[in-house]
Amino acid sequence: MGRSPGPRGVSHRLRRPPGGTPVRQLGPFDADGTSLTHSPYARGKKSVELDITSPDGAEALRGLAASADVLLESAPPGELTSLGLGPDVLAEINPALVIASISPFGQTGPKADWAATDLTVWASGGPMHLCGDEDRAPLGVGVPQAFRHAAAHAASLVTLALVERNQSGEGQHIDVSAQAVAMNSTMSSVLCSLIGAPLTLRGGGAVRSGDLRLRFMYPASDGHVSVTHVFGAAIGPATARLMNLVHEAGFCDSETASKDWIGYGMALSDGSETIEDFERTKECVAAFTASRTKQELFALANEHRLLLAPVATTADVAASEQLATRSYWDVVDGKRYPGHWMKPEPTDGSADRVPAVGEHTAAVLASQRTPAVFSPRRRRPDVSARSKA
Numbered sequence: 207m208g209r210s211p212g213p214r215g216v217s218h219r220l221r222r223p224p225g226g227t228p229v230r231q232l233g234p235f236d237a238d239g240t241s242l243t244h245s246p247y248a249r250g251k252k253s254v255e256l257d258i259t260s261p262d263g264a265e266a267l268r269g270l271a272a273s274a275d276v277l278l279e280s281a282p283p284g285e286l287t288s289l290g291l292g293p294d295v296l297a298e299i300n301p302a303l304v305i306a307s308i309s310p311f312g313q314t315g316p317k318a319d320w321a322a323t324d325l326t327v328w329a330s331g332g333p334m335h336l337c338g339d340e341d342r343a344p345l346g347v348g349v350p351q352a353f354r355h356a357a358a359h360a361a362s363l364v365t366l367a368l369v370e371r372n373q374s375g376e377g378q379h380i381d382v383s384a385q386a387v388a389m390n391s392t393m394s395s396v397l398c399s400l401i402g403a404p405l406t407l408r409g410g411g412a413v414r415s416g417d418l419r420l421r422f423m424y425p426a427s428d429g430h431v432s433v434t435h436v437f438g439a440a441i442g443p444a445t446a447r448l449m450n451l452v453h454e455a456g457f458c459d460s461e462t463a464s465k466d467w468i469g470y471g472m473a474l475s476d477g478s479e480t481i482e483d484f485e486r487t488k489e490c491v492a493a494f495t496a497s498r499t500k501q502e503l504f505a506l507a508n509e510h511r512l513l514l515a516p517v518a519t520t521a522d523v524a525a526s527e528q529l530a531t532r533s534y535w536d537v538v539d540g541k542r543y544p545g546h547w548m549k550p551e552p553t554d555g556s557a558d559r560v561p562a563v564g565e566h567t568a569a570v571l572a573s574q575r576t577p578a579v580f581s582p583r584r585r586r587p588d589v590s591a592r593s594k595a
Contacts, residue, residue: 226255226563236541245560246544249536254571255564258289266571271296271303273575276364280308283318293379303377304367306360308353312383322384324350331388332396339410355391356384361547417481418474421488423517424495431495431503434513435488442468444513448491451510455497458490 232243254270257263268291271277277296279286286292293305307313310322311330325346328334338345360382367378389396395406395413404416411423424433435445445467453463465487466473473479495503500516507514516522524542529535534545538559 226253230563240560248560249538249543250558251561252566252570253561253564254567256567258291264289264291267291268296268299270570270575272299274300274303275368276304276306278306278308278360278364283307283309283313297377297379301377302371302375304364304371304380305377306364306367306380306382308356308360308382308384310383311385313381317385324352327352327384328388331385332392333388336392336395336406336408336413338408340408340414344408351391352384352388356382356387359387365548419485424492426495426498426500426503426516428499429519429522430517431500432515432517433491433495435491437467437470439468441513442466442470444511445470447510448512448514449487451506451512452490452494455494457494457497458487462487462490 227244229244229247230241232241234242236242256266258267287294293307296303296305309318310327311317311320317330325334328346328351329344331352333351334344334346360380363380363382367380371377397403398405407414409419409421412419412421414420420436422432422434424431433448434441435448436442437445446463449458449463449465449467452458453460465479470479470484474481474484498506500522503514504516506512518526523529536543536545
């Protein structure tokens with residue numbers, strides 16, 4: 207089901223049967239047999255294991271919710287409610303509690319009870335049809351992405367809800383659908399059919415729309431870079447700056463570099479510019495990027511305000527000068543871990559180890575927790591009443 211962070215970063219196990227999240231068993235593993243998939247998410251937490259199907263476990267969860275700021279849960283929709291632990295019940299216990307529910311298709315609707323995997327959610331959300339080469343089946347991303355996107359949205363929404371709670375004194379229930387979130391990753395392509403636009407399709411580092419192929423992946427001398435070589439009022443000026451560099455480096459003529467990159471899309475539509483010439487232009491860009499390293503291209507992007515970024519490998523991320531300068535990494539027992547996505551207070555860069563399953567159950571349940579008290583400066587408007595007016 208997931209974990210619900212309570213006071214002081216406590217993480218309460220809600221999954222059954224006992225034994226902790228199955229993610230603990232996913233590789234790769236370090237020399238000590240610890241899951242490197244699980245440990246970055248679990249380090250620094252306290253682990254409390256409860257059987258919420260039992261009266262004692264359910265009562266313990268109610269007690270924890272009474273003083274918590276946030277509860278995150280990913281149970282099948284309706285399961286907590288069937289156990290007497292639904293959002294409405296917990297809100298009565300703690301009106302200031304922010305509850306975030308993450309599920310494949312949301313808490314309500316025709317698909318709420320459907321079985322799902324990351325792959326099926328990714329497909330039903332739309333991004334799958336953009337992934338991979340055009341002459342074969344869609345490409346699955348190497349690590350689960352749909353639920354990671356949903357988790358990122360949940361984290362952002364919880365932060366906003368806490369800001370609101372600090373103003374009104376009221377918590378709220380956040381319903382995050384992984385499918386709905388995945389639709390954002392189509393970069394508006396999911397709307398093509400609705401507005402009568404040509405359907406965008408996968409093209410192996412490019413996106414196809416009719417005869418037009420927009421290429422986003424280009425070679426570097428030591429890997430690849432992502433380049434938004436597109437046109438229009440918003441992006442055309444950056445493309446013009448890039449083409450000036452391509453010309454200065456000797457990879458295209460001045461006529462190519464000086465084209466109207468703002469109106470280029472319309473020129474392609476009316477035939478005053480040809481698809482064949484556009485393909486030639488992209489080859490000029492590819493020759494330019496292939497002549498330089500990823501970091502050299504990134505430096506040019508920063509200097510000339512280009513829409514270009516390196517395609518980072520795991521080794522690139524580990525060696526990132528920017529992440530090191532920002533003290534992003536945390537070192538625990540000699541091992542380096544990804545840092546927290548938000549650091550509201552200065553830290554010394556240290557972090558705690560990964561807890562064993564249920565390691566802190568007794569201590570947390572025995573501790574005295576003081577419910578948060580708020581003096582609301584304003585009340586949140588009654589949206590439902592306002593909508594009916």
